[in-house]
Amino acid sequence: MNEIVSTITHYVKQKLENEGSGHDWHHIERVVRHAEVIAKAEGANDFVCIVAALVHDLADDKIAPSEAEGLKEVERLLEDVNREEREHIIEIISSISFKGGNRPPVTTLEAQVVQDADRLDAIGAIGIARTFVYAGAKGDLIHDPSITIRDNMTPETYRSGQSTAINHFYEKLLHLKELMNTTKGKELAQHRHEFMEHFLNQFHDEWAGRK
Ligand code: ADP
Ligand code: NI
Known part of the structure; x- marks a missing residue:
C-alpha cells in the first residue's frame, strides 16, 4: 500500500x-x-x-x-x-x-465511483443490518403499516419526520439501484436490490401471518 x-x-x-x-x-x-x-x-x-x-x-x-x-x-x-x-x-x-x-452535483468519474461505493453499503444484507441498527438507535419502530409509503417517490420528495426501519426501504433504499452512476455499480447493486425485495416480501408475509 x-x-x-x-x-x-x-x-x-x-x-x-x-x-x-x-x-x-x-x-x-x-x-x-x-x-x-x-x-x-x-x-x-x-x-x-x-x-x-x-x-x-x-x-x-x-x-x-x-x-x-x-x-x-x-x-x-x-x-x-x-x-x-x-x-x-x-x-x-x-x-x-x-x-x-x-x-x-456529482460530476467526475471518481465522484461517481465513491458515491456508488457508499450506496452499495446501504443496500443488500449489510444495508438491511445497518437500517435496523440505525432505527434502533433512533428509537424507531421496526414497522408501522399505517405510515409505510409504497409509492415510487424520490427520496427527496418525502422526508417525513416519522419513520420506521421498514419505511426507510421505501423512502430510500429501494431507489438506490436506479441512482447508481456507473455500469459496475449498477451491476453490483442488482443482486443486493433483489435480496432486499426478497427480504421485504418475506417480512410482509410473516407480518400478515401468511408464512
Ligand atoms: P451514509 O452517510 O453512509 O450514506 P447515512 O448517514 O445516511 O449513511 O445512514 C447510515 C445508515 O443508516 C445507512 O445504512 C442508511 O440507510 C441508514 N439510515 C439512514 N436513515 C435512516 C432511517 N431514517 N431509518 C433507518 N435507517 C436509516
Ligand atoms: Ni458512508
Missing part, C-alpha cells in the same frame, strides 16, 4: 473504530473495497477513489462538529497529497456526503 494511503487509513481507523453512528470503521473499509472494484472496472483514478472513500464520512455532521470543521480536518490529513488530487478529493466528499439542499 502507498505510504500516504496507509497513513490516512491508520488515522481514519483510529478515529472511527468506536463510532456507533453507522459510520464506523468497518463501513469505511467496505466502501474502500467497493471503490477499488468499481474504479478498476471503470478505469477511474484508483488513488483518488480510495482516499476519498477513506475520508468520505469525516465531514459528516454526525462525526464532525460541523461540515466546515470536518472539511478542514480532511484538508490537514491530505497535506501530502498533490494539490490537484487533494482538491479533487475534497470536491468528491463535499458533493457526496453533504446532506440538504445546496449540495453540488
Whole structure:
C-alpha cells in the first residue's frame, strides 16, 4: 500500500473504530473495497477513489462538529497529497456526503465511483443490518403499516419526520439501484436490490401471518 494511503487509513481507523453512528470503521473499509472494484472496472483514478472513500464520512455532521470543521480536518490529513488530487478529493466528499439542499452535483468519474461505493453499503444484507441498527438507535419502530409509503417517490420528495426501519426501504433504499452512476455499480447493486425485495416480501408475509 502507498505510504500516504496507509497513513490516512491508520488515522481514519483510529478515529472511527468506536463510532456507533453507522459510520464506523468497518463501513469505511467496505466502501474502500467497493471503490477499488468499481474504479478498476471503470478505469477511474484508483488513488483518488480510495482516499476519498477513506475520508468520505469525516465531514459528516454526525462525526464532525460541523461540515466546515470536518472539511478542514480532511484538508490537514491530505497535506501530502498533490494539490490537484487533494482538491479533487475534497470536491468528491463535499458533493457526496453533504446532506440538504445546496449540495453540488456529482460530476467526475471518481465522484461517481465513491458515491456508488457508499450506496452499495446501504443496500443488500449489510444495508438491511445497518437500517435496523440505525432505527434502533433512533428509537424507531421496526414497522408501522399505517405510515409505510409504497409509492415510487424520490427520496427527496418525502422526508417525513416519522419513520420506521421498514419505511426507510421505501423512502430510500429501494431507489438506490436506479441512482447508481456507473455500469459496475449498477451491476453490483442488482443482486443486493433483489435480496432486499426478497427480504421485504418475506417480512410482509410473516407480518400478515401468511408464512
Ligand atoms: P451514509 O452517510 O453512509 O450514506 P447515512 O448517514 O445516511 O449513511 O445512514 C447510515 C445508515 O443508516 C445507512 O445504512 C442508511 O440507510 C441508514 N439510515 C439512514 N436513515 C435512516 C432511517 N431514517 N431509518 C433507518 N435507517 C436509516
Ligand atoms: Ni458512508
